[in-house]
Amino acid sequence: MALKAQVLYDFTAEPGNNELTVKEGETVTITNQSIGGGWIEAQNSRGEVGLVPEDYIELSKAFQGAGTTAPTPSGGNVASPDLSFFDAFAPSSTPAQASNGNDPWSVWNADSSGGSNNNNWASKPEGTQTGRSAADPWNSVPQGHPQAYQGPGAEFDEWDDEWDDKSTAGYAESELGESGAIQRGGTHSSSMKISLNKFPGFSKSGPELYLLCKQIAKDKDKLPIYVGEVGPVWAYPENQLDCIVADPKKGSKMYGLKSYIEYQITPSTTNRPVNHRYKHFDWLYERLLDKFGSAIPIPSLPDKQVTGRFEEEFIKMRMERLQGWMSRMCRHPVVSSSDVFQLFLTYKDEKDWKFGKRKAEKDETVGVMIFTTIEPEAPELDPLEVEKKCEQFSRFTKAMDDGVKEILTVGNEHWKRCTGPLPKEYQRIGKAIQNLSSVFTSSGYQGEAALTDALTAAGKTYEEIAQLVAEQPKKDLHFLMETNNEYKGLLGCFPDTIGVHKAAIDKVKEGDKLVATNKITTQDKSTMAKRLSTMSYSLQAEMNHFHNNRIYDYNRVMQLYLEEQVKFYETIAAKLKHAHSQFTTM
């Protein structure tokens, strides 16, 4: 019996990947349901056969394949943390007693409408993971696949799952530039993908969870903050961690039906390489975001490929960006020393990885609870002082976001000109000079070989300059763009991070009223102020970390940029000098 299915969402196949492009509303015939891993094989009306994400189609007959769970794209099968510590107050003033993970969100969701996303200055608000998969035409591959990132209770072996490089990051856009190169700028999401419905800690009333919690972190998890020359700072390790992302290798599974790229990551500590696919990076990103997102901006991973064009260039670019992302994480004293990050870099074998993975997914110190681990070695700050600082950071990050975006805009335009019309023009100048030289050669007049040779050389020089111009952006502008792109991503995380702080400030301001209405005790009120102070130290430490990195990064990238620009102009001058010398002095 031929099984028919209805296509629910557009899906664009990645070339060379045995996938099948389908359109919403199309009817396909199921040819193989036992592919597994969220994929099924289908045939379209033109007889073409290929893989389609199974949650992109709806079987026409009631049918459940063995081992598949037929989830719907709107389902949010996110991790369900143990909520036993959620004894803080909720908007209903009824402490959430739920501790079994049975839809504890509804309590918070009610209050999270409009959430802290209001603080997000990104022009295009990011949807939640599952909400945008079908709507965004740029995302040609399944998003929020229900079988990936199962809750810790699920026994599904992620290590062996099938579809590669799932990206859950809400990238605002990803375009191919005129010149066919992967476009710089605008490819990173400008905000962290903090799913507002996902964690109580990120709902509008989120900070309360921490402000009034009774749980205290274990000593070994403590994150101290010291006051240094520049103000509050994180505790930095003696030797900064770093790693090298290299050697992308194509692997395949499902008897060659699906392929993936595996990267080799070698940390400077062990110098022992581990292998990871993009989906593992994405898993790490999700863990770091859950755990640290309230206190530390966790930038999105590099963009998902739009189409299969320029595959090699794409892999190279992704690797470079994964390297950038990993280096930035390595440089962060809190992130780099976390268990989950260390696991990612230094797991010994598959068993070790699986074990660590489950442990990380069960981590309870996530969301605003991260602040329970932070211990500033400094006197408590006045809430007014906290507010002032917070507003200053908000202003600065907003201004820098504008500045970075401006650089990306002009840089992108410059990139297009340098790789498009400008070299074409130099080429045409070169050709025109050479053509004239050919005409001159045909004159039949004696003794003009010196001129025609010199003209030909000059023409060729301009053709060489055309090539130099076209290739230069890859040598300098590329890095300037990448750095600014990274900062755009980082800065996009601040509205959420700062939003959490602002919500906490607001809650502390309500303190007297809450005491008066018996919602909290006087003791609670002073606890809240103390904890707000802790949050502020955390934000200040993070800002100082950010500033320090920013100064280093911009110094370095500007030096590199200008150095390459000097070389570029000097090379052109030298070439023209040589061309000039070939004309005879009269």
Place this chain on the structure above:
Amino acid sequence: MALKAQVLYDFTAEPGNNELTVKEGETVTITNQSIGGGWIEAQNSRGEVGLVPEDYIELSKAFQGAGTTAPTPSGGNVASPDLSFFDAFAPSSTPAQASNGNDPWSVWNADSSGGSNNNNWASKPEGTQTGRSAADPWNSVPQGHPQAYQGPGAEFDEWDDEWDDKSTAGYAESELGESGAIQRGGTHSSSMKISLNKFPGFSKSGPELYLLCKQIAKDKDKLPIYVGEVGPVWAYPENQLDCIVADPKKGSKMYGLKSYIEYQITPSTTNRPVNHRYKHFDWLYERLLDKFGSAIPIPSLPDKQVTGRFEEEFIKMRMERLQGWMSRMCRHPVVSSSDVFQLFLTYKDEKDWKFGKRKAEKDETVGVMIFTTIEPEAPELDPLEVEKKCEQFSRFTKAMDDGVKEILTVGNEHWKRCTGPLPKEYQRIGKAIQNLSSVFTSSGYQGEAALTDALTAAGKTYEEIAQLVAEQPKKDLHFLMETNNEYKGLLGCFPDTIGVHKAAIDKVKEGDKLVATNKITTQDKSTMAKRLSTMSYSLQAEMNHFHNNRIYDYNRVMQLYLEEQVKFYETIAAKLKHAHSQFTTM
């Protein structure tokens, strides 16, 4: 009594020149008829008063102002040479006996339809002087004013005529570039303005006038041709003439109502400056074209101004181009030694000028008759050899014309880019870097002054580069364009010059038939072959002169261009190097 007048042709006023813009069909009121010099003062319906060329309007009442001759724009008051020597054959085989100038053209005009213009590869054929004045919207000033360039019999004192800078050159186009600068390229006519109806010598059957003429030039006018290393060459003077065109001065007449620009021309021979207005250059051009046009390409004068915008820049540009034109004429051994050219450069006083002017206008050795003065010191060439040479020159000049136009096209595009979008882009890059520096300064973080200072300096460097880029074309591309523009003008003359030769070759080929039908004698036939040989030597000498100049000009301009380009890129590299040095090494 208010005198009304009907406007016959559109006329656009030059700003600041007391002129009045009028439209065809408009009715104006004459406010002053005694202005003189071809102008009258009129008032339009909006009450605006200004000068209008009197032949652009038609008085509503029969009225003749004292001293005005009410000419019509279509009248061709060209010089009427003494035709007493026109005893050669004509198409009618009736030797033209007309010697009084009473419309001798009709005889030739019949045969000149379609004339040698067929050989002209210019896409836009040039009309005659008077034919296009009203039709061409680019010509905002009166063209072919009947009171200028009166025949030699007229007593009108040209020295004191009123309207300035009449251009009779048929410039194909004249545009203002996007950037507002006077556009390079396309501003010169690509053909000599040989009026086909004006001289029998230029009609299709023209060369016959010379091929069979009995008149022999006086010894003192002889133009010898020698055979040198490169082939036939003109006799070159020991010291090459040159001149400097400088010091443009604004003068005015008619009590300040009309203004004009007078240039100072100082020849290297006398070192004594003479003054000339554009109209005098134009008179010289007409004389040279009439006299030498069949044998020597006489390039058009620089373009007439389109509008009054950028007056200073326009005057500078015109002077530069007049200099280029004069230098080219000075470099030509035949042109520079001619009486009329010498008169222009070395007249002693007004009387001297007037006398010489009339004499030049009465010169009978014009058109193809110039060949009567040419005496090659070389054996007679076989007509087949002549044809081969002629075709070779035709091919070469056509090919070079294409090559030169290609350079002008790409150069013009490059000019626009370098003065328009490119510097704007560098400016925006500079501004973006400086903006980021300002944001960084506002961080409140300690110890980043070194970075922000360096960033500001780098940003300013890019603003300086923007300026360098925008100004560079004036320093190098300008000269490359001007040279190619000059050559475009020169090359545009060759189709006419070569056309005369081709017509002569055709006529000589007809020799046997003409003898058989008793139209010419056997003696005539061999005279024709001999004279064709003379024409060929003339063309070869001219081609060799052209090649020699071409090699010199392109060598020189390419050297200048590349030298300036080297300086340009070196300057940028040095500026960037300095900017780079301001970043701290980490």
